Amino acid sequence: MSLISLWVSSPDTHSERRLGLDLTVHQLKLKLEPITGIPLGAQTISLRRTATGAAADHPGQLVALLDQDSKTLADYGAQEYMTIRVESSDPHARGLAGQFTDDSQVEKFELTPEEYAARGDTVLAWKMRNQIGRFAPPAPATSDPGLAPTLPADLVPGARCQVALSDELSRRGTVRFVGPTEFGAKDGSVWVGVEWDEPVGKNDGAVEGQRYFQTGPQRASFVRPDKVTVGDFPELDPFADDDDEGEDEEMEM
Template identity: 25%
Template sequence: MDGGVTVVTNPLVNVRLTSSISSFEVQRRFNRGISIAELKGKLEMVLGATPSCMDLDLFSVSDKFLQKMDDNEALLGSFPVDDDCRIHVTDRSGQMSEFSDVSKVEKFEIPEESYEKRTDSARSFMKKHRVGVYNEEEMAKKKADLAAREEEQKAAADAISVGSRCQVQVSGQPTKLGTVMYVGKCG
């Protein structure tokens, strides 16, 4: 025996990825034997930032900052990366933020009269096949159902008076007793 220490870990690690580019969190699995430069190349495909403009920060499972991952030659496994750790990518280029601002996007708008004349639109298809709001019978039935439901609710509300005792049941919570303080429509 040479007296050396041998550390045995899983060669793959599952990490959570966040970035300054997107508000979404992504989970990916990486080999601990890849360099940080290779990791940045893989992250480019996931997040869209250029590797040369990436800053990587490592956070623990409980989201405590551990350290910067700024040595491109170092192996991913040389950092204290465990399953469910988070790697936050900061894009220093600033170019990706302009794609998330929809106010800079020019909208295509067509006048209502021109759209009405088109035969290849969703509206013309719905009219032709009598779908949705263009099906008078179905819309009349829905309107009648709504009126009947409102009438039932009104009759039920008329049977309740302010000051009456009531029992409130919410799924997942214990039943509660109370007193009616208001009868009517909300809003």
């Protein structure tokens, strides 16, 4: 099954999803109901070109109305980073729409930044104790070629990889860049540019105005080589249920 990245947009939601080109419109509607909250029978779906620089709620140029349940996304000419716009044809058939975004009735617990920093039972305190993320000790300087780390021979662009972000959290992607960078020029360190399977990154392959490779928004990060394991890591099912990993501040650019 060929997967592509598409934006899914509705009056209450906007997110990036990996969808198979062989999905029929009927199968797509089944997947869109829990995402958008709009019941299957009330969904009106259109495929649109995503306007560069436009706001998330911008409809984009219409490509096709997905009004034949038996046709597939491929039949309608879906391409990377187009937008699937979902509207409700029945204003009374709201389903779960609105329940995901209306927090007016939710009792909130709030802390000031100072109160949060003073607590010892927070993610921030755990990171400080374990020297993770921005609290990690600086990497040793490697400006001397004799001190440069030896990289694995299979750590090359195009290789599938898994990146350890902490003792318990790892993510998968594809290596797209290996080498020194402008943001690491001071210590001569080598960074690995990874294109993530999911939109969990920090950038699109460019850092501080310098481009190292090209991918979609929030699909790229730069990590240290010792965090990367190359191997046969297949892409995970994007619709599988994942446990909530909590807040994580990754060691990446």
